[in-house]
Structures are given as structure tokens and as C-alpha cells.
Amino acid sequence: MNRNIITLVIAAxxxxxxxxxxxxxxxxxxxxxxxxxxxxxxKMIKMRGSNDDDSSE
Structure with a gap:
């Protein structure tokens, strides 16, 4: 599973x-x-933001 999904489930x-x-x-x-x-x-929002920055390079 994706790390963002796991973090979202834990937060929920x-x-x-x-x-x-x-x-x-x-x-x-x-x-x-x-x-x-x-x-x-x-934490999930921060991870998602850092992943978006890495993919655009």
C-alpha cells in the first residue's frame, strides 16, 4: 500500500x-x-507536497 494511504487511514x-x-x-x-x-x-500533506516537488524535477 502507498504510504500516504496508510497515513490517511491512521489519521482517520x-x-x-x-x-x-x-x-x-x-x-x-x-x-x-x-x-x-x-x-x-x-504529516500526510507534507509528504504529498515533497513527493510532488520530487516528481517535477
Whole structure:
């Protein structure tokens, strides 16, 4: 599988888990999972940007 797809799946799992914790009103866990999910999304965007730069050269 492509690394970007794996990163997207991991980010989605963390974000969905964060939403579940929000529903259960476990705010510390919700915050932690959402932050980790956002970090993975940003990491994916950064990897995608660096791959686009490499392919254009």
C-alpha cells in the first residue's frame, strides 16, 4: 500500500476515536486523539507536497 494511504487511514482512526471520546465526554482522551489525528494529517500533506516537488524535477 502507498504510504500516504496508510497515513490517511491512521489519521482517520485517531480522529474517529477522538469523536467517540467527545461523545462519551472524556475530554482528555478526545483532545489527545484528535491532536494525534491532526498531526498525522499534516504529516500526510507534507509528504504529498515533497513527493510532488520530487516528481517535477
Amino acid at each position: 482512526i485517531f480522529l474517529i476515536s477522538g469523536l467517540v471520546f467527545v461523545i462519551k465526554e472524556e475530554w482528555i482522551f478526545a483532545t489527545a486523539f484528535i491532536v494525534i489525528g491532526v498531526i498525522y494529517l499534516l
